[in-house]
Amino acid sequence: MTTLTEAGAAFALHRNPNPASDAVRAKALSDLKFGTVFTDHMARVTWTREGGWADRRVEPYGPLSLDPAAAVLHYAQEVFEGLKAYKHADGSIWLFRPDANAERFQASARRLALPELPSEDFLGSIEALVAVDRAWVPDADESSLYLRPFMFASEAFIGVRPAHVIDYLLIASPVGPYFTTGVKPVSIWVAQGFHRAGPGGTGAAKTGGNYASSLVPQSVAYQNGCQQVLFTDAATDTYLEELGGMNLFLVRKDGTVETPRLSGTILEGITRHSVLRLLEDQDVKVVERDISLAELREGAADGDVAEVFACGTAAVLTPVARLKGPSFDVTVGHETAGGGAGEGTAGEVTTRIRRELMDIQYGRAADPYGWMRRIG
Numbered sequence: 001m002t003t004l005t006e007a008g009a010a011f012a013l014h015r016n017p018n019p020a021s022d023a024v025r026a027k028a029l030s031d032l033k034f035g036t037v038f039t040d041h042m043a044r045v046t047w048t049r050e051g052g053w054a055d056r057r058v059e060p061y062g063p064l065s066l067d068p069a070a071a072v073l074h075y076a077q078e079v080f081e082g083l084k085a086y087k088h089a090d091g092s093i094w095l096f097r098p099d100a101n102a103e104r105f106q107a108s109a110r111r112l113a114l115p116e117l118p119s120e121d122f123l124g125s126i127e128a129l130v131a132v133d134r135a136w137v138p139d140a141d142e143s144s145l146y147l148r149p150f151m152f153a154s155e156a157f158i159g160v161r162p163a164h165v166i167d168y169l170l171i172a173s174p175v176g177p178y179f180t181t182g183v184k185p186v187s188i189w190v191a192q193g194f195h196r197a198g199p200g201g202t203g204a205a206k207t208g209g210n211y212a213s214s215l216v217p218q219s220v221a222y223q224n225g226c227q228q229v230l231f232t233d234a235a236t237d238t239y240l241e242e243l244g245g246m247n248l249f250l251v252r253k254d255g256t257v258e259t260p261r262l263s264g265t266i267l268e269g270i271t272r273h274s275v276l277r278l279l280e281d282q283d284v285k286v287v288e289r290d291i292s293l294a295e296l297r298e299g300a301a302d303g304d305v306a307e308v309f310a311c312g313t314a315a316v317l318t319p320v321a322r323l324k325g326p327s328f329d330v331t332v333g334h335e336t337a338g339g340g341a342g343e344g345t346a347g348e349v350t351t352r353i354r355r356e357l358m359d360i361q362y363g364r365a366a367d368p369y370g371w372m373r374r375i376g
Ligand SMILES: *Cc1c(COP(=O)(O)O)cnc(C)c1O
Pocket: 082, 206, 242, 243, 244, 245, 246, 247, 267, 268, 269, 270, 271, 272, 311, 312, 313, 314
């Protein structure tokens, strides 16, 4: 057990008088799903216009008491983050690029007219929560403790203006491998008539509203036998942007890797950035540019696009085997996809980068970039 840094020690601990018993926790950790089980505590900081950030604490996990007029319930003034704590073979606990999450949290907050949480508080809250709930960090293969920092307008006021009272919270959920039966390629539905974000909107911020607007097209995707939805740009309906919560990559037959450029309507994934970095250092040609849906369809159909994958913290890298819309249905990677459409295995580049990234995260490989930060 490591001692807390000053930032972590700033959080006063109010212990849960009724934590889960060892047996209950062991049972929960033996059957991990995504985001259904939470640890015994949560971290919290409150901001007021007069006093700034204050009252740093770790308290029992539980329901919030919120005034029905709390602004977030009416105007969705909120932002969030997502990252994981990984247990290494020696029992130590690590985060992957948490400074990038802290910075993105601040950038999202600026766009939503929310106060910026200092990075020390972002990292300190994680350190303090993981220290008290350390027994909840799973050690099974590919499992981790998913961390969800978020802040919202808690002021009771239903006029439209930035709120004067804000709550920051951090909750944690032990999660297993995103794919319980190994990495399975997914089918994606290309949204028609729906957009996730528009020019000047909030697409580059990690905010709930972007997800709310993605739910209807996401259910259309399900109805069409697809697990994920892919959005095109709102201005021209021509260029690929991203999935509901993951960034998109293409691997050409000649080995070139392409991904949509950051247009202001795409969320800049930390996984996306890390994948680009790994590929560049392997002398793979990587191109960030506008990629049209027509190009992807043609490339997938004639085999010039050999692999497609999506990436994000939750699932790391997810191979895409099939692309569907009302008027088309193409399979990606003819050589590697065995079985029926939507089955098959991940492509070579997808598999390799996924493994390399996870080897760094789980401490099985060296970390030449200094991406990992030990917190316990
Ligand atoms: C969080 C998120 C991603 C992935 O970001 P990571 O930092 O890689 O987890 C991609 N798109 C959207 C819309 C997101 O909210």
